[in-house]
Every structure is written in structure tokens, then in C-alpha cells.
Amino acid sequence: MSGLRPWQELSPGGTIRPTDAEKPKTGSWRTGIKPLADLSKCTNCLLCWLYCPDSAILLEDTTFVGFDDYFCKGCEVCAAVCPVGAIEMVPEETETPAGWVMRSDESGS
Amino acid sequence: MxxxxxxxxxxxxxxxxxxxxxxxxxxxxxxxxxxxxxxxxxxxxxxxxxxxxxxxxxxxxxxxxxxxxxxxxxxxxxxxxxxxxxxxxxxxxxxxxxxxxxxxxxxxxxxxxxxxxxxxxxNGVAPRKKAAANGHKVAVIGAGPAGLACAGELAARGYTVTVYDERAEVGGLIRYAIAPFRQHTEPLPAEAVALAGLGVEIKLEAKIDSKKALAEIEKEVEAIFLGIGYGEDVLVKTPGDDLEGVWESLPFIEALKDGNPPQVGRRAAVIGGGNTAMDVAREALRLGAEEVTVLYRRTQAEMPAFYHEYEEALEEGVVFKWLTLPVAFKGENGRLTAVECQPMKLGEPDDSGRRRPEPIEGADFDLPVDTIVKAIGQRPREEFLSLIDGLELEWGRIKINPETGQTTNPKYFAAGDAINGGATAVQAVGGAKVAVAGIEAFVQGEKR
Amino acid sequence: MKEVRWHARAGQGAKTVSQLLAEAGLLAGSSVQAFPEYGPERRGAPMRAYTRISDKAIRRHDPVAAPDIVIVLEPTLVNEMNVAEGLSDDGVVLVDTNELPESLKGVNARAIPALKIAHDHGLKFSNVVMLGAAAAAGGIPLVNIQDAAVKKLGKRLDADSLRAAIAEGYACLA
Amino acid sequence: MAVKTQEGAQLLTGGEAVAYAMAQIDPDVFPVYPITPQTPIIQTFAKLAANGKATTEIVNVESEHSAMSAAIGSAMAGARTMTATSSQGLALMAEVVYIAAGMRAPIVMAVGNRALSAPLNIHCDHSDSMMIRDSGVIQIFAESVQEAYDHAVMAARISEHPDVMLPVLVCQDGFTLTHSEEPLVLTPDEDVKDFVGEYKVPLPLLDTEQVTTKGIFALQDYYTELRYQMNAAMEAAETVIADVFAEYSQLVDRPFSMLEEYELEGAEKVIFLMGSTAGTIKDVVDDLRTEGEKVGLLRLVSYRPFPAEAIRRALEPVKEVIVLDRSDAPGSVPSLHAEMAAALYGSSTKLRAHVFGLGGRELVPAEGRAIFAGEAPTHIGLRS
Known part of the structure; x- marks a missing residue:
């Protein structure tokens, strides 16, 4: 287990701060499918944002703007919870047409 | 329950x-x-x-x-x-x-x-700001939800509006036909005050029953909005209609809401399967009836009442007899004692697409009741509508351009039950807003 | 050290008086301890409470096994158990009764007509009268026991009646 | 303790006394569920709070599991949090007690120790505390009402110390102390306030400036490290407890120690135990000393952390130590017995052990004498 920190360097009880949490690139876990949103259907209820287990739903202020390529692991939860059927899982290689959002951020920040 | x-x-x-x-x-x-x-x-x-x-x-x-x-x-x-x-x-x-x-x-x-x-x-918040008067005059006939909404919208835009209604208070069916456990009279008085604050003049107990009376109004205004709803209960003649204890739904509810609650006795029956029938059945329970039965000639699946209304009535103890057609009211000494019922079965679909009920011969029975309320629906105000020149009707409903609310007489606009055959207050409001836009375009265009 | 054991039925106020005796002891400058012995908590069930009063700090926490004073608030208990069990050589058993039962005839026991005294003073419960008697047996000054009782019960019971009833119970042993 | 403690003393039960201490500290939140014999603690605390003595938010939860869960949330959020329980309540809480310790939640909990069912019993033994002995919580046992009160005042300081950050259980014997009236001197409100100080924990959840995640997931990679932290915290706690005891001792002029040595001078046989029975044994020791017997008592105050080194040092010159566990361990030996054996490993001090006091069966002086004399059965007072 190289690269892991010794007990002395861990905060009591394992409290994590955003700054000292490592950022595993869960986006690399996707197995061939990714979510895409049809914005014309999106009512911005943000259930996808509430449910996403990897905080991969991107917002600007309180408006849905897309998915975070770095974190989205393709779990399909967003598509399952979307009450208006605006999110669909598509093959990874699907091109992103206009009105469908997919954002990639290699830095993960 | x-x-x-x-x-x-x-x-x-x-x-x-x-x-x-x-x-x-x-x-x-x-x-x-x-x-x-x-x-x-x-x-x-x-x-x-x-x-x-x-x-x-x-x-x-x-x-x-x-x-x-x-x-x-x-x-x-x-x-x-x-x-x-x-x-x-x-x-x-x-x-x-x-x-x-x-x-x-x-x-x-x-x-x-x-x-x-x-x-x-x-807290004295005025619903809308009043715009400066624009010199245009509009009459609104009917102070129900469609008429009041139309009047308020127009007044807020600077129109001079006069509302006419035959009854003593505003509200139309909200006031007189909606069950008191939904809305009694409040907040209609406050809403009327708010409309008055916008400059709406409301003339109550002003029945327009002649071409002459209508012509006088026509002369005064550039457009007339018809928020007249439907009229009395559908006329269904049944032997025994004149017995004491036989009611039509609108007078029944009106009596209740006016503070003269009908004496329903121990057993009451309601004829019909619509929302009004559900309201009346639940009112009868509250008026002290121990057994309340809804008689409907089709089945639950065909009932026009909202399912949740049916469920709530059921929960409160209302009994439903499906496929049951009342054919005669029986009484003693002029007082209702029973309703003769004809059980039905569903046959082939009729014009409306619903399967037509057909009588089961020899299965008729008497249901003992003290009160019966007919809640089968309302009928159009054909008499009044006949006063307006060039007004076309469809199935007794005023024909309008759905984009503008304009009737086939260009000066007349309409919304609410009179055009949709009986729906909700909020649909009346929605329709009135369409008509307001239509009226604006009509009178402004005329001036230009 | 004076060790006191109280016998009563749950609900008769034995715990209260066991604590009042301790309170009075504290007022008199002694070290004290008071604790009840609970069984299943049911009104009417036989219960015990203990009080220890000493010139030295009390450290032990075992129940009183060899009491110097036994107080029986409920005379019928005498027929159900040996209330004098473990009584120290110069110990005394005080029973709330008009006449001592046969079974206590060989024991250094005293009948205290506490219920009668309590009624005479307009009190419903005799526990405070027995408290007076216990204080006398334990050598605690009357005023201390009266003060302790009035401090705790004065809100519910008439203070003068309380003082008088306790004094009369105290006098039974004088 | 000498009679001088009587000065300004008042009579309170152990339950009331601990509640007073807690009310004087005035914690922010007190989630709690009632259980005999802890009931007088929360009853008194609620009364004091209702009378304005404390401004605490008392949360009536639906079980002890919820009580400790709420306490963790509250403590993590940054509120000073206390609770109380007993016996089955602690058993129901046990799962969450481990979580509280693992999350390093500085919660103070008053415990009225009581036997565990079955058979159903409401009286004292230490089985409940033993059940969570390895959870990572600090457990301090009182001998008297006064000490239970004092421990409660000191517990917050220990629990919240940045090197410790562990729950502290202020244990007292159920009924024997919780329901027993003894004279005690309350520390003045202001002194308690000053002594305990402001509640400050690092990185509270409600700190929106420094956002944190607590109650994390840790697998093979970090679980060992994070659990090991508690060993370090317990080690630090030994120093912190000693310091806090010393500081409070200065304030109230009463001695405190993690390990009370009573008549160890020249003692050949020494009884080792925890809780209120120590007082009874002290009387026995005094009597036997008068009779010329070289006996003594070593009373364990801090069960966790277990001061093994100090125990070994204290018993160095002693020929025989007799461990009295107030809990049983069917199929093995109970906790104090086993841990004493470990502490003495390689030492020349002989070890003997008994189980006593189960379900409220108090040890009487005669039995104390028999224990010293080596004439007592393994389970004290057992009818056979």
C-alpha cells in the first residue's frame, strides 16, 4: 500500500476536507455508456444532482448544465431518477449533439 | 368508515x-x-x-x-x-x-x-395595480369565476368594466354550488372588494331577460364578455318529481350554503356520477343522513367524477350502487319514501364510446329513501343565448375561437362553463384570460 | 455509627423519611447516608430503606444488616418477615402500632401509636411521627429533625402540625 | 475523604448530583432516553433545565440507539453534547458507541451501571460497561456521590481535549450511588463554568468556512490507521486525565487519581476493584489493619484508559493482589482479572480473583474479610 499516509497524518476520526481529499477519477470507471440530457425536456428539478453518487452533475448557480466527465462513472442513476425522461444513457462514442451537454475536465477541479 | x-x-x-x-x-x-x-x-x-x-x-x-x-x-x-x-x-x-x-x-x-x-x-395587499383608464368600456355578464377574472384583468389594464349578475352575491357556482366544506363564501367578499378597488362596477340582482335590456348594454360598450355558465339542472322527468324530498342538485346546495340546510332524513340517495354528485352525497352525510347511496347507471369506470373525490366519498361512508337507474319516486302523503330502481347491464358502445347501459328485465327493486337529489348535470342557458344575434352554439355550448375567446358575434367573447359544458373554476379563469387578450386586440384594433 | 433500617410498603413514604433522618443528621453535623432498597417497583410491595449516621465519613455501601434502629411503618409486615433480623445487641425496633404483636414480644421493641398521633395533628401519614421517634432513638436533636422535615414537606403539609407531630413521636422515646 | 467535606455539604443522590454537574456545564444538546437507574439523572436535568438552570436542548428520542446517534450528529455539528444511560440502554447503544468513538465525538455520558438481562434485573453490576470495553470510549468509575459529581464536572475537559476527542463515560453504581443520598459539596457555578470553559472542537460540521466530511468510509487502506489513532488518543488521555484531575483537585481541595492507593504502605495483600464497593473494603482494611493484618486496597478509577504501568508499579512490593470483578465472563475470566494478569505478567506478585456483586448483591464487610483471608468462593456469596 505505497503512497498511503501514516496514521499520524490523518485527522482524528478521518475527517476529510475537500482540499485534502484525493480526487479519484471515477470517470474512468465508465463501461461504455454515458448520460446525455435533452435540455428541451429538462425542468431543472435537480433530482439528478441530488441523487448522483459522485457529484458529477454540473450546475451553474442552480441551473443544470451537464455532466462532469472526470467524475461520472456511468451508473445510470440520473437517468433512472429523471422524472421527465430527459436523461438517456448512450454509447460512450456518441457525439454530443447541440443541446446535449457533456463536459470534460481533466483536472477534476 | x-x-x-x-x-x-x-x-x-x-x-x-x-x-x-x-x-x-x-x-x-x-x-x-x-x-x-x-x-x-x-x-x-x-x-x-x-x-x-x-x-x-x-x-x-x-x-x-x-x-x-x-x-x-x-x-x-x-x-x-x-x-x-x-x-x-x-x-x-x-x-x-x-x-x-x-x-x-x-x-x-x-x-x-x-x-x-x-x-x-x-394584510391589505391589493392583488393588482390599477392602470390609468384607457377609455374603453366592456360589459361582463355573469359574476362567476370566468366573469370576475375577466373583469379584474380588464380593469387592471385600464378598462371600464361593469359586471351584471342575476344573483344577490358574486361567485357564481363557487358561491352557490361548490360544497361548503371546500369553500363557503370566504374569500369571495374580499375578492369582490379587490375588484371594486380596481374600478370594476358589479351590478347584482340584474337579470338580463330581454333583447331590449341587452341592446342597452350593447350600446354602452365595445365588447361584452359572457361568463354565464350553465343554467339549471338537466331536465329529466321522473314520475314522483313533485314529492317532498325530491331535490335537484343546485337548489339543494344553494339552500345549504344560504343557511337553510335541507332536512335529509335518515336515508338519502344521489343520482349521478359526477363531482357534484360526490359533493351532494358528502353533504348529505354532514346533514345527518345515516345512509347515503349514490345511484349511477354505469360503473365506476365510466364515472366522470375525479377518482380522488370518489375515494374520499367512499371513505366517508357513501355507498355506491352501480348500473342502477332510478325510474320512479314513490311516496306517501306527498312525501318521498322510496326510489324504484332498474338494474342495468352494459351493452354495446354508444355514440360517446361508452358502453350503453341496458335494463335487466324483472330485476327492479325499491330503495327506501327520505331524500333524493338529482345531480345529473346542468343544462345550457338557451333562452338567454337566444337573445344574442348571430351567436352559434355547439351541443348547447357557445362556439368560440379558442385563440381569442371570440364568439361568432364579434362583439361577444366567452369563457367558462358556457363554452366547455362545465369544468373547473381555474379553467374558467384560464379561459377568461384568453378572452381578455381577444377583447384587447378587438377593441384596440377597432380604434386604430 | 447508627444504622437504621426502615420497613414499609412502597408508597408509605419510607424513602422520604429515611432521607429526612439523614438530612437531620447532616444538620446536626454528622456524616450520613440514605438509600432505598428497591424490588420490583410496585405500590404496596414490602420495601426497605436505610439510613446511616456517623461521626466519621461513611464509605461503605452495603445494605444495613445489623441495624441499631429498625422502624416498621406498616405493622402487618411483622407477620410477613423477621423485622428484627440482625438487630444489634442494644438495638430497638419501633413499630407504628397501638399494641405490639406477639411475635415481637422477645425483642426490644416499642409500639408507637404514630397513626393516631398523625391523625390528631391532621396528618394523613404517620411516617413523620415515626421519623420523630427514630430521631430520638438515634440521638438527633428534635429541632434538626423538625427543620429537615419542614424544609422538605412544608410546602405540602402544615409546618406547625408537622413540627408538633414529630415532637410527639420524638417524645415517645424520651 | 475526611469529614471536612461536610462543610457546606448537601444531600443529593448520585443521579441528582451528576445532573447538577451537567446543568452547571450547560451543554448545548442532551439527547436522551430514560432507563432505570439512569432516570433520576435525566429527570433532575430536565427539571433544572425547565427551571432555567440550563439552556440545553433536550432531545427526547425514541431509543438509546437514537440517543447516541443524535449525540454524534450534535457533537460533530459543533455542539457540546451529553447524554445518559444504563444497562440495556447501553446495550442498544453499543453499536453507535463504537461509531461515536471512531468518529472521535467528544460526548460525555453519565452511566448508572446496571446488570444486563436475563434474568431481568435493575440493580448494579458492571456488565454494561464491560460490554463496550473495547469500543474506544473512556470510562471513569466513581466510588461515592461526591466523586460521581466531580467526575462529571471534569469529563468534558477530558473528552474535548484535542489530543483525546473521545466519548467519556462517567460511571457510577446503579442504585447504590444513583439512588443513594450522600452529602456532597457542589462546586460553585462560576468555578465550574471557568473550569470547563468554552466548547471548541476542530472542524465542526456547521463550519461553512471549512467544509468537511465526517463518518467516512475506510477499507483495508486506512481502517487500521484510523482505529489505531484511538490507541494514541487513549495514551494521551492518561496524561490529560492526570492533568485535569490535578487542576480540579487544586480547585476543590479533594484528591483525585486514576488509581487510588489505600493503605498500600507495607501491604502484603491488596484488593483491586472499581466502584462504590471500594468504600466498604476501606472499612474492612481499616479494621484488619487495627488487627495487625498487612492489607490494602487499590481502586481503579480510570477503567479506560487502563493504567497498566501504574498498576504494576503500585503492586511491585505487594505479595498478592486480589482482583474483584463486578461482572462475569462465562467461559473465561472477566476483564479486570485478565487485564491485571496482563499487567503483572512477569512480576512476582501473586494474583487471585473473584466475581462479586452481580445484579446488586452488595459485598458486605464479613465477605471482605473472608476474601482477604482466602476463605471466599470464586463467586462471592454464591449459594451452592
Whole structure:
């Protein structure tokens, strides 16, 4: 287990701060499918944002703007919870047409 | 429902949906996901016939500003206070709420609306600002939801509006035909005051029953809005109609709401399967009837009443007899004692696509009752409509251009039950807004 | 050290008086301890309470096994158990009764007509009268026991009656 | 303790006394569920709070599991949090007690120790505390009402110390102390306030400036390290407890120690135990000393952390130590017995052990004498 920190360097009880949490690139876990949103259907209820287990739903202020390529692991939860059927899982290689959002951020920040 | 629970209903005409306290309203408002925004419109707003911006008014309540919430409501629905009580939110906004998809209860939009609108009236918030008079005059016939909404909208835009109604109080069916446990009279008086504040003149007990009377109004104004609704109950002659204890639904409810509650006796029956039949059945329970039976000639599947209304009636102890056609009322000494019923079976589909009920020969029976209320529907005001030149009807309904609310007589516009055959108050408001736009275009265009 | 054991039925106020005796002891400058012995908590069930009063700090926490004073608030208990069990050589058993039962004839026991005294002073319960008697047996000054009782019960009971009833119970042993 | 403690003393039960201490500290939140014999603690505390003595938010939860869960949330959020329980309540809480310790939640909990069912019993033994002995919580046992009160005042300081950050259980014997009235001197409100000080924990959840995640997931990679932290915290706690005891001792002029040595001078046989029975044994020791017997008592105050080194040092010159566990361990030996054996490993001090006091059967002086004399059965007072 190289690269892991010794007990002395861990905060009591394992409290994590955003700054000292490592950022595993869960986006690399996707197995061939990714979510895409049809914005014309999106009512911005943000259930996808509430449910996403990897905080991969991107917002600007309180408006849905897309998915975070770095974190989205393709779990399909967003598509399952979307009450208006605006999110669909598509093959990874699907091109992103206009009105469908997919954002990639290699830095993960 | 147990006899005990049923007994507790007797005399209880309090609101089925209690008002929210300030704290409850805040909690409820905070639950709203605030759908809507830059993409698709929030489903609740889409579902609202009056286009109320639901997420915004709820956000304003959540932010602790019920006054602002009320103004958001009034912007689209000047009768927001009444509609909050009588809207079938279960099948409109609340049915479309995203929470339903989460196995959660829908946000209580109706009660939140009531909270904000009532707060506004209690705190002297005027629903709309009055624009400067624009010199145009419009008459509104009928002070029901369609007429009041039309009058208020026009007045707020600077029109000089006079409303005529044959009854002693405003509100139309809200006042006279909606069950008292939904809305008694409040907040109609406050809404009437608010309309008066916008300059609307309301002439009550002003029945227009001649071409001459109508011509006088026509002379005064540039357009006339018909918010006349439907008239009396559908005429269905049944042997024994003149017995004491036989009622038609509108006089029955009106008597109740006017403070002269009908004596229903121990057993009551209601004929019909619509929302009015459900209301009357539940009123009969509250008036002390121990057994209330709804007689409907088709089955539950064909009932026009909202399913939740049927369910609530069932829960309160109303008994339903399907495929049962009342054929005669029997009595002793001029007083109703029983209704003769003809059981039916469903045959081939009729013109309406519903399977036609056919009598089962020899199966007829007598159901002992003390009161029977016929709630089969209303009939069009054909007599009044015949006074207007060039007005075309379809199935007894006023024919309009759905884009403008304009009738086939260009000076006349219409909305509400008179054009849709009997629907909800909020649909009347929605239709009135269409007509207001139509009237504006009509009178402004004429001037130009 | 004086060790006191109280016998009563749950609900007769034995715990209260066991604590009042301790309170009085404290007022008199002694070290004290008071604790009840609970069984299943049912009104009417026989229960015990204990009080220890000493010139030295009390450290032990075992129940009183060899009492110097036994107080029986409920005379019928005498027929159900040996209330004098473990009584120290110069110990005394005080019973709330008009006449001592046969079974206590060989024991250094005293009948205290506490219920009668309590009634004479308009009190419903005799426990405070027995408290007076216990204080006398334990050598605690009357005023201390009266003060302790009035401090705790004065809100519910008339202070003068309380003082008088306790004094009369105290006098039974004088 | 000498009679001088009587000065300004008042009579309170152990339950009331601990509640007073807690009310004087005035914690922010007190989630709690009632259980005999802890009931007088929360009853008194609630009364004091209702009378304005404390401004605490008392949360009536639906079980002890919820009580400790709420306490963790509260403590993590940044509120000074206390609770109380007993016996089955602690058993129901046990799962969450481990979580509280693992999350390093500085919660103070008053415990009225009581036997565990079955058979159903409401009286004292230490089985409940033993059940969570390895959870990572600090457990301090009182001998008297006064000490239970004092421990309660000191517990917050120990629990909240940045090197410790562990729950502290202020244990007292159920009924024997919780329901026993003894004279005690309350520390003045202001002194308690000053002594305990402001509640400050690092990185509270409600600190929106420094956002944190607590109650994390840790697998093979970090679980060992994070659990090991508690060993370090317990080690630090030994120093912190000693310091806090010393500081408070200065304030109230009463001695405190993690390990009370009573008549160890020249003692050949020494009884080792925890809780209120120590007082009874002290009387026995005094009597036997008068009779010329070289006996003594070593009373364990801090069960966790277990001061093994100090125990070994104290017993160095002693020929025989007799461990009295107030809990049983069917199929093995109970905790104090086993841990004493470990502490003495390689030492020349002989070890003997008994189980006593189960379900409220108090040890009487005669039995104390028999124990010293080596004439007592393994389970004290057992009828056979």
C-alpha cells in the first residue's frame, strides 16, 4: 500500500476536507455508456444532482448544465431518477449533439 | 368508515383542507424542488390552466415573503384565493409534481396558494395595480369565476368594466354550488372588494331577460364578455318529481350554503356520477343522513367524477350502487319514501364510446329513501343565448375561437362553463384570460 | 455509627423519611447516608430503606444488616418477615402500632401509636411521627429533625402540625 | 475523604448530583432516553433545565440507539453534547458507541451501571460497561456521590481535549450511588463554568468556512490507521486525565487519581476493584489493619484508559493482589482479572480473583474479610 499516509497524518476520526481529499477519477470507471440530457425536456428539478453518487452533475448557480466527465462513472442513476425522461444513457462514442451537454475536465477541479 | 367516524361528520362543514400555519407553510415550501428555469417549464405550471408560476410563488413563501408570493399568484390568477380552495389540485398541479415520481407526497400547492392569497387579503395587499383608464368600456355578464377574472384583468389594464349578475352575491357556482366544506363564501367578499378597488362596477340582482335590456348594454360598450355558465339542472322527468324530498342538485346546495340546510332524513340517495354528485352525497352525510347511496347507471369506470373525490366519498361512508337507474319516486302523503330502481347491464358502445347501459328485465327493486337529489348535470342557458344575434352554439355550448375567446358575434367573447359544458373554476379563469387578450386586440384594433 | 433500617410498603413514604433522618443528621453535623432498597417497583410491595449516621465519613455501601434502629411503618409486615433480623445487641425496633404483636414480644421493641398521633395533628401519614421517634432513638436533636422535615414537606403539609407531630413521636422515646 | 467535606455539604443522590454537574456545564444538546437507574439523572436535568438552570436542548428520542446517534450528529455539528444511560440502554447503544468513538465525538455520558438481562434485573453490576470495553470510549468509575459529581464536572475537559476527542463515560453504581443520598459539596457555578470553559472542537460540521466530511468510509487502506489513532488518543488521555484531575483537585481541595492507593504502605495483600464497593473494603482494611493484618486496597478509577504501568508499579512490593470483578465472563475470566494478569505478567506478585456483586448483591464487610483471608468462593456469596 505505497503512497498511503501514516496514521499520524490523518485527522482524528478521518475527517476529510475537500482540499485534502484525493480526487479519484471515477470517470474512468465508465463501461461504455454515458448520460446525455435533452435540455428541451429538462425542468431543472435537480433530482439528478441530488441523487448522483459522485457529484458529477454540473450546475451553474442552480441551473443544470451537464455532466462532469472526470467524475461520472456511468451508473445510470440520473437517468433512472429523471422524472421527465430527459436523461438517456448512450454509447460512450456518441457525439454530443447541440443541446446535449457533456463536459470534460481533466483536472477534476 | 365506522359508524362512529361517520357520526363525527354530522354538522361538520369545516374545510376539508385546513389552512396552513405559517410554520407549516415554510416547511412545505422548503420541500419544493423549484423546478423550472431556462429549459422546460415546471410541470406544475404547465398543468395550471391559469399558468400560475408555481415554483416562484413557493420560493417567495419559503423566503418568508407571502405578500410577494400572493402578487405572483394574482399576476396570473386574480381569483387565486378562491381557486386555492376549489381547484382540483389533485388532478392538476399536484398531480404533475415531481415529488410523485419519488414516492413522496406532492407539494401541497393548493394549500400554499391559499396561505399566500389569504395572507395578502388579511394584510391589505391589493392583488393588482390599477392602470390609468384607457377609455374603453366592456360589459361582463355573469359574476362567476370566468366573469370576475375577466373583469379584474380588464380593469387592471385600464378598462371600464361593469359586471351584471342575476344573483344577490358574486361567485357564481363557487358561491352557490361548490360544497361548503371546500369553500363557503370566504374569500369571495374580499375578492369582490379587490375588484371594486380596481374600478370594476358589479351590478347584482340584474337579470338580463330581454333583447331590449341587452341592446342597452350593447350600446354602452365595445365588447361584452359572457361568463354565464350553465343554467339549471338537466331536465329529466321522473314520475314522483313533485314529492317532498325530491331535490335537484343546485337548489339543494344553494339552500345549504344560504343557511337553510335541507332536512335529509335518515336515508338519502344521489343520482349521478359526477363531482357534484360526490359533493351532494358528502353533504348529505354532514346533514345527518345515516345512509347515503349514490345511484349511477354505469360503473365506476365510466364515472366522470375525479377518482380522488370518489375515494374520499367512499371513505366517508357513501355507498355506491352501480348500473342502477332510478325510474320512479314513490311516496306517501306527498312525501318521498322510496326510489324504484332498474338494474342495468352494459351493452354495446354508444355514440360517446361508452358502453350503453341496458335494463335487466324483472330485476327492479325499491330503495327506501327520505331524500333524493338529482345531480345529473346542468343544462345550457338557451333562452338567454337566444337573445344574442348571430351567436352559434355547439351541443348547447357557445362556439368560440379558442385563440381569442371570440364568439361568432364579434362583439361577444366567452369563457367558462358556457363554452366547455362545465369544468373547473381555474379553467374558467384560464379561459377568461384568453378572452381578455381577444377583447384587447378587438377593441384596440377597432380604434386604430 | 447508627444504622437504621426502615420497613414499609412502597408508597408509605419510607424513602422520604429515611432521607429526612439523614438530612437531620447532616444538620446536626454528622456524616450520613440514605438509600432505598428497591424490588420490583410496585405500590404496596414490602420495601426497605436505610439510613446511616456517623461521626466519621461513611464509605461503605452495603445494605444495613445489623441495624441499631429498625422502624416498621406498616405493622402487618411483622407477620410477613423477621423485622428484627440482625438487630444489634442494644438495638430497638419501633413499630407504628397501638399494641405490639406477639411475635415481637422477645425483642426490644416499642409500639408507637404514630397513626393516631398523625391523625390528631391532621396528618394523613404517620411516617413523620415515626421519623420523630427514630430521631430520638438515634440521638438527633428534635429541632434538626423538625427543620429537615419542614424544609422538605412544608410546602405540602402544615409546618406547625408537622413540627408538633414529630415532637410527639420524638417524645415517645424520651 | 475526611469529614471536612461536610462543610457546606448537601444531600443529593448520585443521579441528582451528576445532573447538577451537567446543568452547571450547560451543554448545548442532551439527547436522551430514560432507563432505570439512569432516570433520576435525566429527570433532575430536565427539571433544572425547565427551571432555567440550563439552556440545553433536550432531545427526547425514541431509543438509546437514537440517543447516541443524535449525540454524534450534535457533537460533530459543533455542539457540546451529553447524554445518559444504563444497562440495556447501553446495550442498544453499543453499536453507535463504537461509531461515536471512531468518529472521535467528544460526548460525555453519565452511566448508572446496571446488570444486563436475563434474568431481568435493575440493580448494579458492571456488565454494561464491560460490554463496550473495547469500543474506544473512556470510562471513569466513581466510588461515592461526591466523586460521581466531580467526575462529571471534569469529563468534558477530558473528552474535548484535542489530543483525546473521545466519548467519556462517567460511571457510577446503579442504585447504590444513583439512588443513594450522600452529602456532597457542589462546586460553585462560576468555578465550574471557568473550569470547563468554552466548547471548541476542530472542524465542526456547521463550519461553512471549512467544509468537511465526517463518518467516512475506510477499507483495508486506512481502517487500521484510523482505529489505531484511538490507541494514541487513549495514551494521551492518561496524561490529560492526570492533568485535569490535578487542576480540579487544586480547585476543590479533594484528591483525585486514576488509581487510588489505600493503605498500600507495607501491604502484603491488596484488593483491586472499581466502584462504590471500594468504600466498604476501606472499612474492612481499616479494621484488619487495627488487627495487625498487612492489607490494602487499590481502586481503579480510570477503567479506560487502563493504567497498566501504574498498576504494576503500585503492586511491585505487594505479595498478592486480589482482583474483584463486578461482572462475569462465562467461559473465561472477566476483564479486570485478565487485564491485571496482563499487567503483572512477569512480576512476582501473586494474583487471585473473584466475581462479586452481580445484579446488586452488595459485598458486605464479613465477605471482605473472608476474601482477604482466602476463605471466599470464586463467586462471592454464591449459594451452592
Amino acid at each position: 365506522s359508524a362512529f367516524a361517520q357520526e363525527t361528520l354530522v354538522g361538520d362543514f369545516s374545510d376539508l383542507k385546513s389552512p396552513l400555519s405559517e410554520e407549516e407553510a415554510l416547511v412545505q415550501a422548503d420541500l419544493c424542488l423549484q423546478c423550472g428555469g431556462v429549459y422546460a417549464t415546471a410541470p406544475c405550471t404547465v398543468a395550471c390552466p391559469a399558468d400560475v408560476d408555481v415554483p416562484t410563488f413557493i420560493a417567495q413563501i419559503a423566503a418568508g415573503d407571502p405578500g410577494a408570493a400572493a402578487l405572483t399568484l394574482f399576476e396570473q390568477n386574480i381569483l387565486a384565493a378562491s381557486c386555492a380552495r376549489v381547484c382540483p389540485v389533485e388532478v392538476l398541479c399536484q398531480a404533475s409534481c415531481v415529488m410523485n415520481s419519488q414516492d413522496e407526497a406532492a407539494i401541497e400547492i393548493g394549500r400554499l396558494q391559499r396561505f399566500a392569497a389569504d395572507w395578502a387579503y388579511a
